Amino acid sequence: MRQRKPSHVSIRSGQVEFVKVGTDAWRWRDVYRWLLGLRWPQFAAFVASLYVGLNLFFAALYSLQQDSIAGSTGGHWFFDYFFFSVQTLATVGYGHMYPQTLYGHIVSTVEIMTGIFLLAAMTGLIFVRFSRHCAVEWEADTHGANWQRKSAQHGRGRVPDHVLA
Numbered sequence: 795m796r797q798r799k800p801s802h803v804s805i806r807s808g809q810v811e812f813v814k815v816g817t818d819a820w821r822w823r824d825v826y827r828w829l830l831g832l833r834w835p836q837f838a839a840f841v842a843s844l845y846v847g848l849n850l851f852f853a854a855l856y857s858l859q860q861d862s863i864a865g866s867t868g869g870h871w872f873f874d875y876f877f878f879s880v881q882t883l884a885t886v887g888y889g890h891m892y893p894q895t896l897y898g899h900i901v902s903t904v905e906i907m908t909g910i911f912l913l914a915a916m917t918g919l920i921f922v923r924f925s926r927h928c929a930v931e932w933e934a935d936t937h938g939a940n941w942q943r944k945s946a947q948h949g950r951g952r953v954p955d956h957v958l959a
Contacts, residue, residue: 807831829919830926837923841916845883848912852879852905862898865891883909 805812805827832840853875856862866874867890878891882905893899 805831830922834923837919844912848908849876849879849883852883852901855901856898859895859897862893862895862901863891864894867891879905882906883912885909885913 805814805824807827807830829837829840853872856875856879857872860871863875863878874891880886881888881891882902885906893902
């Protein structure tokens with residue numbers, strides 16, 4: 795059996811970089827840390843591409859059996875499957891299109907479960923991203939009237955609660 799050589803893993807969280815020494819190159823918890831380390835536009839692009847990619851995947855599954863979905867709009871068949879997938883993954887279900895075969899019911903059931911799981915996971919990730927503590931020091935002038943950041947290198951922070959009162 796071949797033994798793995800430990801490697802250095804670098805994880806970036808905002809402007810801070812953490813280096814893990816003597817660990818495996820990749821673990822599932824690193825995906826979580828990676829998602830938390832993304833900037834907001836990168837995170838939004840990741841979520842949007844994941845959402846579109848999943849809808850394309852499920853639309854392709856529906857298209858494996860052409861009559862699996864009833865209530866076609868008369869347009870291109872793949873667009874019908876894609877938009878039915880959007881409705882199903884978001885658990886909206888307008889009711890105009892619906893699965894009509896056992897295969898369609900099985901695929902839509904898996905897609906609904908995926909949509910519920912994805913909604914819960916993204917809600918948790920967004921909550922953690924908003925509730926992360928950011929260390930920014932504030933200082934007041936001699937009269938305590940004007941507050942400013944002590945260190946301008948940290949790009950974000952909050953005004954202390956007693957200043958807002």
